[in-house]
Amino acid sequence: AAMPTIDPPSDQPPQLATPRRAWRRWLAAPLALAAAVSSVVFVDETELVIVERLGEIVAVYDQTAPPSSDRGLHFKLPWPVSVVRRFDCRQLLLDPPAREMFTRDRKNITVSSFLAWKIADPAPATPLTSRPVVTFFRRLGDRATAESRLDARLRAALSAEIARSDLNQLLQVETSEQGPGDDSPLSDVARRTHLALVAAMGSETLRESLGIDLIDLRIRRINLPEGNRIAVYERMRTERMRIAERYRSAGGAERTRVESQARRQSEELLARAEADAERIRGEGEAEALTVLNQAHALDPEFYEFQRTLSAYSRILNDQTTLVLSAGSRMFRLLREGAPGMEPQPSSRAADALVIPETGRQSAAPGGAPP
Template sequence: MTGKGLGLLIVLGLAIIVGSQSLYIIKETETALTLQFGQIVDNDIPAGLHFKTPFLQNVKKFDARILTLDAQPSRFLTEGKKYVIVDAFVKWRIKNVLKYYKATSGDRFEASNRLADLANKGMRNEFGVRSLHEVVSGERDQLMSKLTADLNKETLDNFGIEVLDVRIKAIDLPEELSNDVYRRMRAERDREAKEIRSEGSELAEGIRAEADRNKTVTLANAYRESEQIKGEGDATASNIYAKAYSKDSEFYAFTRSLKAYTETFRSQDVLLLKPDSDFFRYMKDAQGK
């Protein structure tokens, strides 16, 4: 290779190196700033292709997308002096890259720690002025909105971080408080069960008493009707007997005697009677005289 060709190759290599050090690309999902000898010379660089002074300036890039801080569950004291364990997360993003870099040196871990401390401080203040019922259900949405607004103002001013949302995943009671609550719940449920059972027993007694009364009334009415029917039947039978007797009293007396003989001698074969008793009336004389 000739000296001219070698020199051209060297120049081309240097041009490539200088070009690679001079050009840089910022993506749509990034934000960046330019440093020169450790001093910030440009910030909030828009997405696209950009130039910088080679070897003298360097570019710091940061994720501009919405990030999630999933904090460790923390213990807070409510207004009623009840402890709760809160598991929450924070949605945030870099809004002012200059403030962000000055406050955290561009360290995302440092930014997350500071944001977690501020979020815990805000939740401690908000939980401290609310009762357990309010933080669990009553004013939960209001609490989250206020906490998000207050936290966003503080982080935006101090760290260039925009807090988009603070949400609570779970609120749990400490084990000792949970056991106490469960005991009270069981006692309340037992009391309600006893009241319901007592009301049921009272209702059952009323139903049984009503059923017994109805039974007594029904049997009494049935007995009365049966006696009436029996009396009417006896009256009808007596009337029939009377009519039959009035038609032929002698024949009626004869048939009654035969029936008496049949019934008497069927059950016993020895009788002790006077010879002139009316029982032997038709045995002595067919005419009954």
């Protein structure tokens, strides 16, 4: 039988080798691109970045202040050899729901508060493993865990501080136009709670233990549970009405005092004014009499004549009948005229009206006897 022949090996690859090699090249290209992309680390202005290589921290980008800022583009080994951890470096707000708490006088209230915090900034020349962001990553891991821990501590510290104050102290109304100040009861409770949160770690600060800083803590509002809100509001209304009535009484007393003082001052002013008026009036009358006497002394006869005319002007009118004796001054004035004047015809005619038997004269119109 013939022996089978074996062909010598050929240097040419089988025909199927060419498609396989092309497939490998097409697969290697995306992998190389993905590796290149994963080797680039871009640090944003709002981020803190940790680079781990096989579980060991090899780089930390947490310098945000110029000129040592490390924001921008960096490189690392591709994933999964190196892993990037990103954290927010901005101020964050913890806003837990309102919780019921008891005051020192055993009143039940609901307290709503908020807490501002952030991952602490590193001190200069801080070792890599002691950076605050590294401590935050190792102790807390992420923001949700950090806020859960802070919420628990905030609730405990705030409850303890609320229990040290009475309800009336917490409900004191701020009368300033600027609103509650730094010395208001709620601000004081928030300040003590802030200090209690910082001191809760014992010898370690919050930055050393968790890598975070507390920026601010405020109490937004306090309220009463629905069950006893009406009763407490009524008690508060009664108390405010009592205070308002006290203010009204004090205001009424002050008004009475001011009115009495004003009335007394007015009477004193009027009395002084009347006294001054009487004095001035007396001085004026005295001066007028002096001037009048001086004028009379200059011409006594003219003074008598003026007085007679004044008497005529007061008693005579169209309906007056006057009966005069022949020796009266008025009759003499009618008959003779003023001193130093020539008798007028009317005065001579008046002589014919004289009644010798009676010595009386009628001044009535028509010469009718009186």
